[in-house]
Amino acid sequence: IMAVFYGATTETVRRERQKKAGLMEQINTLKRLEAELQKQSGQDWLTGLANRRRFDEIIQQEWARARRDETPLGLLMIDIDYFKLYNDSYGHQAGDACLQQVAKTIGGVVHRPGDLSARYGGEEFVAVLPKTDAAGAALVAEKMRAAVEALRLQHVNSRVSDRVTISVGAAGMVPPEKGDPAVLIAAADQALYQAKREGRNR
Numbered sequence: 125i126m127a128v129f130y131g132a133t134t135e136t137v138r139r140e141r142q143k144k145a146g147l148m149e150q151i152n153t154l155k156r157l158e159a160e161l162q163k164q165s166g167q168d169w170l171t172g173l174a175n176r177r178r179f180d181e182i183i184q185q186e187w188a189r190a191r192r193d194e195t196p197l198g199l200l201m202i203d204i205d206y207f208k209l210y211n212d213s214y215g216h217q218a219g220d221a222c223l224q225q226v227a228k229t230i231g232g233v234v235h236r237p238g239d240l241s242a243r244y245g246g247e248e249f250v251a252v253l254p255k256t257d258a259a260g261a262a263l264v265a266e267k268m269r270a271a272v273e274a275l276r277l278q279h280v281n282s283r284v285s286d287r288v289t290i291s292v293g294a295a296g297m298v299p300p301e302k303g304d305p306a307v308l309i310a311a312a313d314q315a316l317y318q319a320k321r322e323g324r325n326r
Contacts, residue, residue: 190255213279226275
């Protein structure tokens with residue numbers, strides 16, 4: 125009787141261990157999936173850059189850090205010139221490919237630890253540049269503009285060039301004691317519209 129009891133007990137323990145191991149494996153799988161979903165939720169599906177949601181999180185964090193440390197925070201607003209005409213001329217698949225190439229170029233220019241490049245919406249992108257004043261942001265903007273022009277992507281119906289170009293608005297400031305990142309975003313946006321008014325590709 126003892127031998128039978130011992131054997132049954134050993135089998136029960138073995139089964140419980142298998143169940144526990146299976147549960148642990150499921151938990152680990154769920155954790156990996158959760159991490160992947162979190163990563164994807166912050167990433168633009170088309171370009172691979174950060175998405176608008178991630179940008180909104182980071183600009184708040186960097187604004188708070190810059191205000192605390194009393195350091196400047198730079199921001200670029202980037203728009204592909206006459207992108208609607210590009211889509212009309214070459215089709216939406218070519219438009220997607222253009223967005224991907226421009227995004228890759230922007231990401232290649234904005235590469236310091238802490239910098240963030242993101243798709244803001246449609247053909248608009250943004251770049252967050254910690255510890256960068258307005259003059260420094262303008263230098264990064266010009267590098268970006270030149271790098272996109274150097275791609276030499278054909279754009280026959282552009283009204284500024286026969287190639288794909290971008291207009292960039294640059295702004296930078298030490299965050300004031302009161303206020304939020306909307307002030308910086310508005311300044312960069314105003315600079316972008318000025319670049320457009322003055323002829324684009326600038």
